[in-house]
Amino acid sequence: MTNTLTIAKREFRSYFNGPAAYIVGSLFLLVVAILFWNTFFLEQSASVRNLFALAYGVSVFVAPAITMGLIAEERRNGTLELLITYPVRDAEVVIGKYLGALGLYTVLLALTVPQVFAVGSMGQLDMGAVWAGYLGLFLSGGAILAIGVLASSWTSNQLIALIVALSIGLFFALIGQLLIFLPDGVASIFEWLSFGYHENNLERGVIDTRDVFFFVSVIALCLTLAFRSLESRLWK
Amino acid sequence: MSDLVIEAKDLTKHYGDFVAIDKLNFEVKRGEIVGLLGPNGAGKSTTMKILTCYAAPTEGSAKVNGYDVFENALQVREAIGYLPESTPLYTEMLVYEYLEFAAEMRGLKGEAIKRQIKRSVEETSLGEVVGKEIRALSKGYRQRVGLAQALIHEPPLLILDEPMSGLDPNQAIEVRDVIKAIGKERTVVLSTHNLAEVQVTCDRVLIIARGKIVADDTPQSLSDRAGRARFLVSFADQGDAANAQAQLEKIAGVDVVRSIEGARNERSFEVIPSGGEDLRANIFRAAVDGNLTLLSLNREGQNLEEIFRQLTVGGAPGQGKA
Numbered sequence: 001m002t003n004t005l006t007i008a009k010r011e012f013r014s015y016f017n018g019p020a021a022y023i024v025g026s027l028f029l030l031v032v033a034i035l036f037w038n039t040f041f042l043e044q045s046a047s048v049r050n051l052f053a054l055a056y057g058v059s060v061f062v063a064p065a066i067t068m069g070l071i072a073e074e075r076r077n078g079t080l081e082l083l084i085t086y087p088v089r090d091a092e093v094v095i096g097k098y099l100g101a102l103g104l105y106t107v108l109l110a111l112t113v114p115q116v117f118a119v120g121s122m123g124q125l126d127m128g129a130v131w132a133g134y135l136g137l138f139l140s141g142g143a144i145l146a147i148g149v150l151a152s153s154w155t156s157n158q159l160i161a162l163i164v165a166l167s168i169g170l171f172f173a174l175i176g177q178l179l180i181f182l183p184d185g186v187a188s189i190f191e192w193l194s195f196g197y198h199e200n201n202l203e204r205g206v207i208d209t210r211d212v213f214f215f216v217s218v219i220a221l222c223l224t225l226a227f228r229s230l231e232s233r234l235w236k
Numbered sequence: 237m238s239d240l241v242i243e244a245k246d247l248t249k250h251y252g253d254f255v256a257i258d259k260l261n262f263e264v265k266r267g268e269i270v271g272l273l274g275p276n277g278a279g280k281s282t283t284m285k286i287l288t289c290y291a292a293p294t295e296g297s298a299k300v301n302g303y304d305v306f307e308n309a310l311q312v313r314e315a316i317g318y319l320p321e322s323t324p325l326y327t328e329m330l331v332y333e334y335l336e337f338a339a340e341m342r343g344l345k346g347e348a349i350k351r352q353i354k355r356s357v358e359e360t361s362l363g364e365v366v367g368k369e370i371r372a373l374s375k376g377y378r379q380r381v382g383l384a385q386a387l388i389h390e391p392p393l394l395i396l397d398e399p400m401s402g403l404d405p406n407q408a409i410e411v412r413d414v415i416k417a418i419g420k421e422r423t424v425v426l427s428t429h430n431l432a433e434v435q436v437t438c439d440r441v442l443i444i445a446r447g448k449i450v451a452d453d454t455p456q457s458l459s460d461r462a463g464r465a466r467f468l469v470s471f472a473d474q475g476d477a478a479n480a481q482a483q484l485e486k487i488a489g490v491d492v493v494r495s496i497e498g499a500r501n502e503r504s505f506e507v508i509p510s511g512g513e514d515l516r517a518n519i520f521r522a523a524v525d526g527n528l529t530l531l532s533l534n535r536e537g538q539n540l541e542e543i544f545r546q547l548t549v550g551g552a553p554g555q556g557k558a
């Protein structure tokens with residue numbers, strides 16, 4: 001446990017040691033703010049739902065950029081070998097790195113809070129819906145980050161990790177849009193797999209354990225696979 | 237506790253069809269500095285990766301400090317300080333931050349972290365650069381940061397993969413001195429393809445070629461056994477070369493005496509002994525008996541480089557040029 005946190009802390013810090021955190025942070029904040037405030041005054045209501053929907057959309061692109069280097073870059077530099085030969089379990093390495101990325105993502109979400117307050121100052125906010133919305137962003141983003149960690153564990157090239165994570169993330173983000181082209185049975189499976197569907201439920205202010213369970217399962221599955229991929233070095 | 241820090245039995249590793257190491261058997265005793273010597277691709281790094289539990293052996297087993305590298309990986313890792321090839325470091329971190337991270341990963345806490353960083357920094361003479369970013373450091377300093385990291389928890393065993401490669405001669409000497417100092421109290425296994433390094437640094441050499449151990453001995457006895465030593469003798473030219481040669485041939489244990497080209501006013505001979513004994517004292521006495529003025533007397537072992545070539549590119553030892 002201590003090792004996991006030590007790795008998470010180092011990972012989180014290293015984002016701020018270079019330009020990465022600042023570039024990703026300002027990009028995220030800027031894009032979300034511009035798109036949100038652009039249409040906000042047309043809507044005539046003090047709702048932050050659009051803000052959450054936009055933040056979710058942008059996070060599909062931003063999260064893979066946060067995770068791309070986590071394992072791939074360490075593998076390329078050889079630091080992974082040293083890290084793994086410390087007295088740690090492979091699972092602690094994977095989870096530690098994931099938590100470091102989740103930490104940065106949480107900072108990004110925190111950066112949107114002032115905009116929520118700004119909206120609140122113009123009308124009455126449903127605080128329950130705000131909490132549910134943030135939970136949805138946290139979980140959906142967490143799932144994309146886990147996909148990113150997995151992609152990063154497959155390669156030593158962070159560009160490939162980025163592209164793979166982006167492709168998988170976009171697939172799960174967009175399959176919700178294909179439902180009308182599909183027969184009913186298949187459509188309901190695709191709907192259930194769609195990140196947007198579950199995120200949308202939470203965004204509406206409905207905290208359903210099934211949606212929470214879905215994202216938690218995706219995270220657990222991806223991290224387990226990443227752990228396996230790291231462990232496979234033993235047998236190669 | 238057993239006196240053996242490393243026991244490898246039939247250690248074998250395949251990468252697909254490629255056999256990286258093939259039934260390696262060796263032991264390393266507490267306190268030794270052992271050099272793994274071999275050409276690139278001989279299996280040195282693979283051996284080290286298995287000992288540090290980064291890779292699993294295909295067959296055979298290895299124990300470090302009494303723990304099996306596969307069954308008790310965490311205990312093995314605790315007993316080892318490791319510096320992988322080409323010194324991978326988190327270059328965006330400050331030296332101090334990085335050592336703090338290494339200390340925490342080693343399970344150190346609170347005051348112990350500070351104490352061990354201080355000790356480690358002193359042992360590797362990093363005092364001047366602890367506040368600097370690692371990427372701003374020279375290769376020699378980076379190497380020492382890597383060593384400091386490996387030493388942070390005072391492990392009984394250090395495994396260093398090519399610790400001196402890529403350094404300029406001054407840096408290499410500095411790093412070598414650090415390693416020798418470390419080796420006074422700890423067991424060190426280092427790999428290299430630099431023969432001179434092994435001769436200066438190591439108590440024992442394991443030569444690996446094509447995945448097998450082809451020699452396991454001290455640097456000195458390796459040079460001795462690889463070929464018969466020869467003695468180069470020079471006398472002042474007293475116009476009587478035949479007497480000089482005769483005197484030398486009279487010595488017990490001398491096989492061949494050959495006149496060789498020497499400096500002006502000198503008579504030089506090459507003396508080849510029939511066995512491995514040191515004939516220098518006898519040669520000196522022969523010179524005195526024959527009333528010859530001895531100007532120089534050298535014993536030349538075959539150097540490690542020739543042995544290395546013989547062992548690693550084929551051909552048996554003991555056929556050195558005489």
